[in-house]
Amino acid sequence: AALANGSLEDACGTLSPGQHPVCHSDRGCHYRWPGWIGICEGNGLTRSMSKKGCSPDNSACEGFFGRLKNEFFYYRDWDGVTVDSFMELLSGYIVFYNERRKKQSLGWMSPRQYRSSKGLVA
Template identity: 30%
Template sequence: MPSGRPPTAPTPCSTRTRTTPSSATGTWPTRPATLVRTCASGPRGACAHRTAGGPRSGRSAARTPKLPGPPVHDDLVERDFTAEAPNRLWLADITAHRTGEGKLYLCAIKDVFSNRIVGYSISDRMKSRLAVDALSSAVARRGDVAGCILHTDRGSQFRSRKHVRALHRHGMVGSMGKVGAAGDNAAMESFFALLQKNVLDRRTWTTRQELRIAIVTWIERTYHRRRRQEALGRLTPIEYETIMTTPAAHAA
């Protein structure tokens, strides 16, 4: 039978508990099962308050992963990772590894002529600045790079306005592979696979700084000067560049 009392208006924001007895024992739980919230200002999702453990107001609990955006450059490489001279074709990519302080990100740039890492940047944040700093490092090391192609994936760091402006400033040409096609940058992935095997996965890293030092040491001391590569005629990247860029080599 309906009650004669009018319904009470909800308070601006109030929270009450709802409990239910156990169906098996008929006893009441010691802890409230749910929290029920009423808000006069609008729907529950618009309320500035939230129950413990629930998602923030106005946001979905589950997020859909972002897909790579449209390319800002055409694919000028088409998986032909060869070059007849230095500074004709560079590859760039970003990798991350976890430490006790959080993730550390590395953006590296490789010259396919000698497989040398001509520039890199390491940071605790994966922003456009990471890619721009790596490019600046490579240009500072190599000098005149006008006309050089830089091939990357479609990551937001490489599609950023800052990175595109940096390419134009140095007279370079951008190139981008297809979405989800790892083979479009396979030559760069092979370098990261070596880095992961020889450095990243060798031990647990407590701080970002100790991992940063280990990465730089391996690149400059081992990869460049000690590790001989079959593709370079059993020479290291430094040896190959030294031999192939001398006047005698050009004359031959």
């Protein structure tokens, strides 16, 4: 609970005034505890949970994390890499993924290009 709540509080600390994003999770017990719910309510987050036993609800997230592990994490020598260095490398990968990595399912555009083409990003 402390890890989940702390991560959510850290993420909420990056929100600009007036931002109220949707927080989607599975039905894990830590996402239904009063502490988690209180953090969501206190920061104006809309909670969204997948339906019980409905794995397709999480397929986009599962697919992303699978690609992240295959393209970024596995097959690297992480010996001697500090947590700070790891976080910097991970941030770089996420920027690459969103801004430059082309996806066939998005018409060979990056996620940012695709969202821009649909008027979903400023």
